[in-house]
Amino acid sequence: xxxxxxxxxxxxxxxxxxxxxxxxxxxxxxxxxxxxxxxxxxxxxxxxxxxxxxxxxxxxxxxxxxxxxxxxxxxxxxxxxxxxxxxxxxxxxxxxxxxxxxxxxxxxxxxxxxxxxxxxxxxxxxxxxxxxxxxxxxxxxxxxxxxxxxxxxxxxxxxxxxxxxxxxxxxxxxxxxxxxxxxxxxxxxxxxxxxxxxxxxxxxxxxxxxxxxxxxxxxxxxxxxxxxxxxxxxxxxxxxxxxxxxxxxxxxxxxxxxxxxxxxxxxxxxxxxxxxxxxxxxxxxxxxxxxxxxxxxxxxxxxxxxxxxxxxxxxxxxxxxxxxxxxxxxxxxxxxxxxxxxxxxxxxxxxxxxxxxxxxxxxxxxxxxxxxxxxxxxxxxxxxxxxxxxxxxxxxxxxxxxxxxxxxxxxxxxxxxxxxxxxxxxxxxxxxxxxxxxxxxxxxxxxxxxxxxxxxxxxxxxxxxxxxxxxxxxxxxxxxxxxxxxxxxxxxxxxxxxxxxxxx
Ligand SMILES: CC(=O)N[C@H]1[C@@H](OP(=O)(O)OP(=O)(O)OC[C@H]2O[C@@H](n3ccc(=O)[nH]c3=O)[C@H](O)[C@@H]2O)O[C@H](CO)[C@@H](O)[C@@H]1O[C@H](C)C(=O)N[C@@H](C)C(=O)N[C@H](CCC(=O)O)C(=O)O
Ligand SMILES: Nc1ncnc2c1ncn2[C@@H]1O[C@H](COP(=O)(O)OP(=O)(O)OP(=O)(O)O)[C@@H](O)[C@H]1O
Numbered sequence: 001x002x003x004x005x006x007x008x009x010x011x012x013x014x015x016x017x018x019x020x021x022x023x024x025x026x027x028x029x030x031x032x033x034x035x036x037x038x039x040x041x042x043x044x045x046x047x048x049x050x051x052x053x054x055x056x057x058x059x060x061x062x063x064x065x066x067x068x069x070x071x072x073x074x075x076x077x078x079x080x081x082x083x084x085x086x087x088x089x090x091x092x093x094x095x096x097x098x099x100x101x102x103x104x105x106x107x108x109x110x111x112x113x114x115x116x117x118x119x120x121x122x123x124x125x126x127x128x129x130x131x132x133x134x135x136x137x138x139x140x141x142x143x144x145x146x147x148x149x150x151x152x153x154x155x156x157x158x159x160x161x162x163x164x165x166x167x168x169x170x171x172x173x174x175x176x177x178x179x180x181x182x183x184x185x186x187x188x189x190x191x192x193x194x195x196x197x198x199x200x201x202x203x204x205x206x207x208x209x210x211x212x213x214x215x216x217x218x219x220x221x222x223x224x225x226x227x228x229x230x231x232x233x234x235x236x237x238x239x240x241x242x243x244x245x246x247x248x249x250x251x252x253x254x255x256x257x258x259x260x261x262x263x264x265x266x267x268x269x270x271x272x273x274x275x276x277x278x279x280x281x282x283x284x285x286x287x288x289x290x291x292x293x294x295x296x297x298x299x300x301x302x303x304x305x306x307x308x309x310x311x312x313x314x315x316x317x318x319x320x321x322x323x324x325x326x327x328x329x330x331x332x333x334x335x336x337x338x339x340x341x342x343x344x345x346x347x348x349x350x351x352x353x354x355x356x357x358x359x360x361x362x363x364x365x366x367x368x369x370x371x372x373x374x375x376x377x378x379x380x381x382x383x384x385x386x387x388x389x390x391x392x393x394x395x396x397x398x399x400x401x402x403x404x405x406x407x408x409x410x411x412x413x414x415x416x417x418x419x420x421x422x423x424x425x426x427x428x429x430x431x432x433x434x435x436x437x438x439x440x441x442x443x444x445x446x447x448x449x450x451x452x453x454x455x456x457x458x459x460x461x462x463x464x465x466x467x468x469x470x471x472x473x474x475x476x477x478x479x480x481x482x483x484x485x486x487x488x489x490x491x492x493x494x495x496x497x498x499x500x501x502x503x504x
Contacts, residue, residue, distance in 0.1 A: 003064055006096060017074060017077075028041065029159060066083060095193065116138060116154075130326065134175045199233075221245075284320065300368065337351050344451075356388065360398075377443060389421035412470070
């Protein structure tokens with residue numbers, strides 16, 4: 001595309017040394033990825049000002065730069081476009097250069113603190129059952145027809161996002177379900193995209209380092225619904241934030257499908273829910289009828305996630321039977337109360353819960369499924385503030401009978417600092433617990449307790465395949481399913497800890 005055409009389509013201001021005949025083919029916010037034909041977006045970052053990388057981008061071949069402020073010295077042969085909202089402009093350019101790929105698919109967006117991945121997978125199961133070709137973009141990566149492409153973020157930056165969607169569309173993808181993180185909404189990654197259905201699961205405290213207050217966090221999430229102009233909103237009204245969101249979205253003129261409660265306030269609701277260690281059943285009830293659903297996923301919160309997915313499918317006109325069959329066919333999501341398959345009848349689950357609310361939901365869910373003692377193997381992220389670390393300890397103590405505290409992604413903290421906070425809360429709550437610093441050893445101890453009859457939950461890492469060490473110590477490979485299976489086979493899973501292999 002020519003720069004002049006792009007600028008006129010997006011009404012971009014042509015600020016300095018503008019050359020309308022310049023050919024532009026791509027866009028990036030990272031100078032290291034710049035090349036001839038690439039527009040470089042100088043993002044004013046949290047840590048660095050992207051304008052400082054303009055010379056690097058130009059050295060690599062970029063001759064069009066978008067920035068918030070013109071640099072003091074203009075480089076020869078470079079067209080500069082000035083914009084007040086660099087990130088939003090980046091998103092618009094990425095969308096336009098990729099041929100507005102979001103308009104070529106049916107686009108579903110799901111936001112909320114917990115349940116996005118699970119909801120996205122339930123919806124994909126329904127759509128795939130209806131023979132649609134589906135892509136799911138989120139924490140697990142970009143799953144196109146079951147093949148996972150790694151992505152740097154849950155919701156990638158716009159240049160990556162639109163490139164991925166365009167490629168999927170070219171490959172025949174018809175529907176895309178996106179987890180839309182609050183970061184992405186705040187940082188304009190999805191700016192300009194139009195969602196056919198937007199979904200809200202829930203809101204609990206998280207990411208306040210970015211948003212500051214819960215109110216700001218809520219407002220960031222709610223932005224998604226301002227972009228669902230052509231379609232429906234599906235909102236889990238099982239929390240006050242959800243009720244408020246549903247009311248405000250409806251007041252703004254959107255059609256809202258309310259789900260998640262058992263009373264008549266909900267348009268889609270569950271009846272006769274029954275849970276067990278092998279699955280969950282319920283009747284899906286709507287104004288137009290009821291159908292039985294048999295989820296392989298465990299935990300009553302998955303009923304709510306399934307209802308949000310069902311609401312989205314209903315919004316697009318899928319029949320109740322197709323929805324129920326799709327949900328019943330859904331594979332359990334990786335790392336979400338994922339039972340490690342074994343022949344010994346041991347109940348060991350891997351769960352991604354790494355927030356207080358998620359841990360609470362996970363423990364409450366398992367408690368409802370069994371009378372046996374629950375052992376929790378878990379750690380707390382090193383970048384969590386002390387108050388949240390203590391809350392994790394309190395929630396763990398309330399929900400588990402025995403706790404094995406261990407390392408998680410320590411990042412900026414030492415294990416001792418985390419243990420001081422979490423262990424203090426465990427002691428204050430009178431919990432029975434021990435510290436096993438090495439995560440592989442902790443998993444082995446958990447499996448030993450499963451042999452003695454406990455139900456064991458290894459929480460925090462879920463589908464992730466890495467452990468981030470403290471103080472810039474790097475990242476090591478960790479596959480918890482493999483670690484649990486190794487322990488179940490009678491071997492010491494610590495042989496899998498890459499640190500053990502390092503030459504001293
Ligand atoms: C907190 C956050 O969201 N940070 C995002 C932010 O980074 P930043 O402002 O710190 O960037 P910076 O390091 O100051 O650099 C400024 C600019 O200079 C550029 N640069 C830098 C170096 C260089 O040599 N050349 C160059 O051009 C960078 O690409 C950047 O555009 O802007 C960058 C791009 O401009 C993003 O890649 C980065 O996301 C990082 C990767 C990230 O990890 N974000 C996480 C927190 C995130 O988005 N998480 C949510 C999910 C959260 C959840 O639900 O759990 C997600 O959607 O993944
Ligand atoms: N509806 C829900 N309400 C509360 N907790 C939930 C709900 N759904 C899932 N969880 C908990 O949150 C964890 C993460 O679930 P999921 O990955 O589906 O959410 P997410 O929003 O994608 O999370 P993240 O953004 O951290 O990846 C689960 O392992 C479970 O413990």
